[in-house]
Amino acid sequence: MLVDSKIIRKNKFVKSNNKYHIISYGCQMNFADSEVVASILENIGYEHADNIENSNLILINTCSIREKAEQTIRKKLSSINFLKKKNKSLKIGVLGCMAERLKEKFLHEEKIVDLVVGPDAYRDLPNLLKEVEFGNDAVNVLLSKDETYADINPQRFNSNGISAFVSITRGCDNMCTFCVVPFTRGRERSRDPKSILAEIKQLEENGYKEITLLGQNVDSYLWYGGGLKKDFKKASEIQKKTSINFAKLLDIVAKSYPKFRIRFTTSNPQDMDTEVLITMKAHKNICNHIHLPVQSGSDKILKEMNRQHTRKEYLKLVSEIKTILPDCGLSQDMITGFPNETEKDHKDTLSLMNLVKYDFGFMFKYSERPGTLASRKLDDNILEEIKQRRLSEIIDLQFKHSFENLSKYVNKTTVILVEKESKKSKRFWAGRNEQNIMVVFPKEDFKPGDFVDVLVEENTATTLKGIALNKIK
Numbered sequence: 001m002l003v004d005s006k007i008i009r010k011n012k013f014v015k016s017n018n019k020y021h022i023i024s025y026g027c028q029m030n031f032a033d034s035e036v037v038a039s040i041l042e043n044i045g046y047e048h049a050d051n052i053e054n055s056n057l058i059l060i061n062t063c064s065i066r067e068k069a070e071q072t073i074r075k076k077l078s079s080i081n082f083l084k085k086k087n088k089s090l091k092i093g094v095l096g097c098m099a100e101r102l103k104e105k106f107l108h109e110e111k112i113v114d115l116v117v118g119p120d121a122y123r124d125l126p127n128l129l130k131e132v133e134f135g136n137d138a139v140n141v142l143l144s145k146d147e148t149y150a151d152i153n154p155q156r157f158n159s160n161g162i163s164a165f166v167s168i169t170r171g172c173d174n175m176c177t178f179c180v181v182p183f184t185r186g187r188e189r190s191r192d193p194k195s196i197l198a199e200i201k202q203l204e205e206n207g208y209k210e211i212t213l214l215g216q217n218v219d220s221y222l223w224y225g226g227g228l229k230k231d232f233k234k235a236s237e238i239q240k241k242t243s244i245n246f247a248k249l250l251d252i253v254a255k256s257y258p259k260f261r262i263r264f265t266t267s268n269p270q271d272m273d274t275e276v277l278i279t280m281k282a283h284k285n286i287c288n289h290i291h292l293p294v295q296s297g298s299d300k301i302l303k304e305m306n307r308q309h310t311r312k313e314y315l316k317l318v319s320e321i322k323t324i325l326p327d328c329g330l331s332q333d334m335i336t337g338f339p340n341e342t343e344k345d346h347k348d349t350l351s352l353m354n355l356v357k358y359d360f361g362f363m364f365k366y367s368e369r370p371g372t373l374a375s376r377k378l379d380d381n382i383l384e385e386i387k388q389r390r391l392s393e394i395i396d397l398q399f400k401h402s403f404e405n406l407s408k409y410v411n412k413t414t415v416i417l418v419e420k421e422s423k424k425s426k427r428f429w430a431g432r433n434e435q436n437i438m439v440v441f442p443k444e445d446f447k448p449g450d451f452v453d454v455l456v457e458e459n460t461a462t463t464l465k466g467i468a469l470n471k472i473k
């Protein structure tokens with residue numbers, strides 16, 4: 001349902017043209033969305049250009065999650081603006097979370113941009129482009145309650161041809177107090193399982209070997225015939241009985257595509273349940289890796305962040321994961337320097353990390369985001385140098401755990417899916433094992449798409465290196 005609409009017209013005429021290039025920033029969802037946008041553009045006759053110099057339409061899919069991400073994108077925008085001097089018909093558009101957050105500001109104040117399109121409005125691109133073609137600026141930042149782009153088959157221009165993202169939910173209802181996502185991506189809604197399965201079928205036909213089911217909070221997936229998660233209470237008895245939760249979806253996908261490797265991200269600790277773990281255990285083709293952001297090890301901070309679990313509950317979940325799936329890889333997201341974080345809170349984070357011993361993680365300094373509850377209610381009162389020092393301590397500890405965990409693979413074999421050439425050497429292939437750890441080995445006769453047994457010989461904190469023993473049929 002569209003709730004707000006605006007198109008701003010100016011009277012100038014620009015002739016039409018049809019080469020586009022999309023630059024994506026931020027989360028995997030943004031990269032997946034760019035492929036949906038590419039599909040919409042190609043449907044109306046646009047052609048993909050490999051670089052910005054050859055294109056007449058440059059779209060930047062933006063991220064608002066931290067201030068630094070926004071600054072990087074602003075720099076990029078000004079750096080491509082000079083192309084407009086060389087190519088008078090060049091149009092530049094802003095997509096994604098910054099479009100949603102800053103709306104017409106881009107058109108009016110920055111004047112670099114011709115087109116502003118929020119994450120739920122990509123279907124309107126053909127109309128908006130017409131406006132632009134006639135020299136009008138165009139904005140659509142409508143948030144929707146049911147848009148999932150279910151019927152759009154993404155153009156996989158970002159892909160390595162082996163591994164693909166498949167979106168299963170959009171938006172987020174969690175309202176973590178630091179997070180801008182619920183404002184930029186709207187309410188949580190789940191995609192029809194039929195369309196998810198149809199997309200995977202296409203991927204299989206095109207030779208893909210691995211999918212990652214994607215959402216801000218995948219464990220919260222719930223299909224009962226459409227509608228918002230929060231309205232499930234009002235669903236009919238039959239809808240409730242036939243509803244499909246995340247564990248069921250995983251089960252259906254794993255059974256329907258036994259040769260596919262299946263991953264998912266991101267799991268929110270409060271929504272991950274035993275049923276999901278049991279489903280993972282039941283299917284060999286579901287990878288044993290869970291990305292389980294915790295953000296802080298301190299109960300006080302977790303509460304202030306409106307994370308819906310305590311430290312104890314989180315650790316209980318981790319212990320359940322380790323019991324049901326002993327070889328499951330675990331990774332984290334962590335925020336340091338949240339308002340009022342004391343040394344004790346920080347130590348609680350370090351001690352939680354020592355208890356869990358994650359394989360890897362993504363660690364950030366708190367960045368105040370305008371409009372979030374934290375920005376309205378709490379003072380961003382941790383000094384920059386303290387944030388930085390705490391961040392370094394967390395990163396150092398994670399590095400130590402990563403190195404220790406990865407060294408346990410040495411002299412053992414691990415199955416990897418060959419994805420691409422190693423960045424460091426043309427003589428090596430790179431791929432991930434099911435715990436999502438990067439493994440490199442000499443190419444020999446193997447090729448991307450092969451499942452290979454690799455004997456690990458050495459490790460760093462991020463990569464395993466070994467030799468391939470044999471291809472797995």
Ligand code: SAH
Nearest residue numbers: 178179215216266293333334364365366367
């Ligand atoms: N559930 C989402 C989370 C998206 S944001 C997912 O799909 O991953 C990714 C991570 O960015 C969060 O887990 C959090 O660690 C970090 N983050 C979000 N808002 C932030 C902020 N205001 N400052 C610093 N880090 C933030």
Ligand code: F3S
Nearest residue numbers: 172174175176179181
């Ligand atoms: Fe953001 Fe929390 Fe959702 S981190 S994306 S509001 S789970």
